[in-house]
Each structure stands twice: as C-alpha cells, then as structure tokens.
Amino acid sequence: MSVPDPDLAALPPGELLRLDHQVCFALHTTSRAFDALYRSLLRDLGLTYPQYLLMLALWESDGPTVKELGARLRLDSGTLSPLVKRMEAAGLVERRRGRSDERSVSVHLTGRGAALRERAAGLPLRIMEATGLGVDELRTLHALLGRVTERLDAAVASASP
CATH class of the missing domain: 1.20.5 (Single alpha-helices involved in coiled-coils or other helix-helix interfaces)
Structure with a gap:
C-alpha cells in the first residue's frame, strides 16, 4: 500500500469531506454527463448505453461466452442476462449453447447486429x-x-x- 499524499494530510479535516473535493463525485458527474450525451446519440441506433457497450465488445470479438462478456464489461449475470435477452429480442444478437457444455452460452452478432457497426462508426x-x-x-x-x-x-x- 502506498503512503498517503502529505498534501492531503495538510488539508483541514472539513475540507476532505467537501462534496466538490471528492474524486468519486467528479467521476460520477462526468459519467452522468457521458450517459446523457450517449443517450441522445444512440437514440437513432435504437440502443441504450449498456447495449452499445455490449455491441462494441461483440464487434471486436464475436461469440464470447456470457461469462467472458460479463468480465469484459464488468457486469454481473443479473444485469447482463436481461440485456442480452432484450438485444436478442431486437434481432441484434443470438445466444448459442455450448456443444460440449450446455451450461456455457455464447453470444453472437446477427446480420442486423453486424450491420449496425457501420451506422455507429x-x-x-x-x-x-x-x-x-x-x-x-x-x-x-x-x-x-x-x-x-x-x-x-x-x-x-x-x-x-
């Protein structure tokens, strides 16, 4: 573990608890601003931001398992599974059970999902x-x-x- 920054220790105690001094809050507000911009830009593609991230991952490498996608996108299965199901219902992806292990499910782009890449470029x-x-x-x-x-x-x- 690293040694705390001496400049931080010199701050008055109340300063460390100011909302505007929190890096996590700066990241949070930046993330929300990105979300708002993506929401407006992705509307024409019919995608939400999490769906866009999934498509980016699949455009890089088609056919990963749900487990691999979860690790790549840092999403738990309770979040990822409904996301994949909605995208499958929209005709963008399809799920396939593993041949050697039926518990393993891979996600593949459909022709429509692959074609969306050009529109998102x-x-x-x-x-x-x-x-x-x-x-x-x-x-x-x-x-x-x-x-x-x-x-x-x-x-x-x-x-x-």
Missing part, C-alpha cells in the same frame, strides 16, 4: 469532440483512469475477507 469521434479534449489529453485521461481502476480493484481484493 462516427460515434467515438463525436464523443471525443464533445469532450473538448485533444487526442493526447484523452489518452492521458484514459491511462490515468486505467491506473485508478487497477489500484481500486487491488484495494478491494486486499480488503475482502
């Missing part, structure tokens, strides 16, 4: 432009968030009984 650029950040700034932010996630995951693992 411009979304990342629109999102990047909306942030007002340059490519280098976005790469730095992405790397920092990745480091924070790794550290938080490690903290959870070390705190778990």
Whole structure:
C-alpha cells in the first residue's frame, strides 16, 4: 500500500469531506454527463448505453461466452442476462449453447447486429469532440483512469475477507 499524499494530510479535516473535493463525485458527474450525451446519440441506433457497450465488445470479438462478456464489461449475470435477452429480442444478437457444455452460452452478432457497426462508426469521434479534449489529453485521461481502476480493484481484493 502506498503512503498517503502529505498534501492531503495538510488539508483541514472539513475540507476532505467537501462534496466538490471528492474524486468519486467528479467521476460520477462526468459519467452522468457521458450517459446523457450517449443517450441522445444512440437514440437513432435504437440502443441504450449498456447495449452499445455490449455491441462494441461483440464487434471486436464475436461469440464470447456470457461469462467472458460479463468480465469484459464488468457486469454481473443479473444485469447482463436481461440485456442480452432484450438485444436478442431486437434481432441484434443470438445466444448459442455450448456443444460440449450446455451450461456455457455464447453470444453472437446477427446480420442486423453486424450491420449496425457501420451506422455507429462516427460515434467515438463525436464523443471525443464533445469532450473538448485533444487526442493526447484523452489518452492521458484514459491511462490515468486505467491506473485508478487497477489500484481500486487491488484495494478491494486486499480488503475482502
């Protein structure tokens, strides 16, 4: 575990508990702003943001198991299974039981789901432009968030009984 930042220890106790000083709150409000923008941009595709994330994963690699998708998207099965079922009902994906293990279910794009990729191709650029950040700034932010996630995951693992 790392040593706390001495600058944090120098802050008056009440300052540490100010809402506007919480990194988690800054991430939360940023996430909600992203959600709102994605909601408006994804409306034309008929997707929600979680559905878009699932499609991104499938466009990268078609046919992962539900378990692999859950790990990749950091979603539990109680969230992922209904999401996949809704997308299957919409004709974007199909579930297939494993041949050697019927408990294993893989998720595959349909022709309609694969075709949606072309319509979604411009979304990342629109999102990047909306942030007002340059490519280098976005790469730095992405790397920092990745480091924070790794550290938080490690903290959870070390705190778990």
